[in-house]
Amino acid sequence: MAALSLANLTFARTWNELLTYSKEQAFFFHSLPTSKQAAAAAVNVLLLSVFMYCVIRLMRKVSHRWGDRAAVLLLPLLIAPAFNSISGILSAVAPALAPQNWLRQLDAGGILALCLVATSFLYIGWRWPDWILKGSAWMIINLILLLPLEMAGVAWHFATDKSELYRTRPPAGYLPPRVDSPNVVILLIDELDYRLLFENRPSGLNLPEFDRLRSESLSASHAFPPGKITQVSVPSLLVGKRFLRTDTMGPDQLTGDPAGGGSRVPIGANDNIFASVRRMGMNTSVIGWYLPYCRLFSSVLSYCSWYDMGTRLNVEGDSFIHDLVNQAQAPYETATYSPFPQSVLGKHRIFNARGMERDLRRLLEVPNPGFVFIHHVATHAPYVYDRATKGFTLKNSPITGYVDGLAWADIVLGTVRQKLEEAGNWNNTILLVTADHSFRASRQLDGKWDPRVPWILKMPGNNKRIDYETPIHTIVTRRFVEAVVSGLIKTQDDEVNWLRANEASVYSESEH
Secondary structure (H helix, E strand, O other): OHHHHHHHHHOHHHHHHHHOOOHHHHOOOOOOOOHHHHHHHHHHHHHHHHHHHHHHHHHHHHHHHHOHHHHHOOHHHHHHHHHHHHHHHHHHHOHHHOHHHHHHHOOHHHHHHHHHHHHHHHHHHHHOHHHHHHHHHHHHHHHHHHHHHHHHHHHHHHHOOOHHHHOOOOOOOOOOOOOOOOEEEEEEEOOOOHHHHHHOOOOOOOOHHHHHHHOOOEEEOOEEOOOOOHHHHHHHHHHOOOEEEEEEEEOOEEEEEEOOOOOOEEEOOOOOHHHHHHHOOOOEEEEEEOOOHHHHOHHHOOEEEEEOOOOOOOOOOOOHHHHHHHHHHHHHOOOOOOOOOOOHHHHHHHHHHHHHHHHHHHHHOOOOOOEEEEEEOOOOOOOOOEOOOOEOOOOOOOOOHHHHHHHHHHHHHHHHHHHHHHOOOHHHEEEEEEOOOOOOOHHHHHOOOOOOEOEEEEOOOOOOOEEEOOOEEHHHHHHHHHHHHOOOOOOHHHHHHHHHHHHHHHHHHHOO
């Protein structure tokens, strides 16, 4: 019973992700947890309980031969993975209580108090080891009551299956290509920071594609995003109205609180950049991340693929063996550190990255792709690209990995350019590179933080570099694209004149 209960506690975080998600959290899932994933969790518990049983038997032999003090030394082998798993749950539902969070906030007095508590526990373990062993066994055995609760939860979830609501919906389909208008490609790279990209670029980092694009584009040096988090900033950009916050309300329902006040408004398929561009007769396509683009906007898209942020359940596709292996690995690592070649969430990022690259190449190699919106993950943690090995081998780099993420973003930009050139689309394409917000942890990287994001705009044909120093709000993106598609903006002079004449009024309108 103790071995089975310990094994079950070790997979507490897995059961938490399988059973206790809310409909608000499920909004960001690519699909709901499956019975296959629940079966993998059950098998993992049974396999680990065999190992735990062997350790407990070993502890009994050690106790008989060398005493209880020697047996207590093996106790961390049993409880550390369960402690890490429960700590992971706390980090998700109550961050202030998670050890990895409050430990970082301790001052000198707190550290001293913690050392005293730890010393007291060590003394008790040395002085009365049998109390530690019996007390631990008593608590662990009582917690076996979680097992029937989990089984009941599994039965309830799959008896009230709602997975159909979360399935990706087919797009509206392709329109005849519109050849009288340039293609428009928006490459939004999550958390791409203007300051670190250009003004305070990390030493030794070369970004030839960004430098090349900037040399032939308008580059705004003071571009400000509509929000500090993706869930607010990207919907604001797509709708062209600034939201103070957004809330998820189900598989395909997202609402926003307008910056100018008033009642909450739904964010859906009718009023956004995709709908307006499609009404003008142009195909609209998305390769997205984080937001469920293919559920929110499928009725106004010609093509759609999207990838979710991920949990420790849906890592590398629909495979029982992958589920089994990744679930078994997860209790022995944290969100940012892992002793394995790649963390579970790192594997998921690599899986997403390869899928996005495949979709990007397929979408941009056709003539006249129309309007393409790419929301890429290159500069968002966890960081997996290693510029030294030029592969997805980086791990345990929650802050400095951002520099490698910048190198990966440069490669992504190069791929976009290459595919447009190969298809003969480069000279007939408007390319906009921007971000939803800057690098939020930049103070931990170099002691500075700056809210600015890039807004680099290349018009069709040959162009010169324009350093646009007037502050702009990237909320103008939707209205700018509509002006391009309608034929109001055709040259670099047109874009500069449009920004000078319209940016202030568009921003003012977005506030109301």
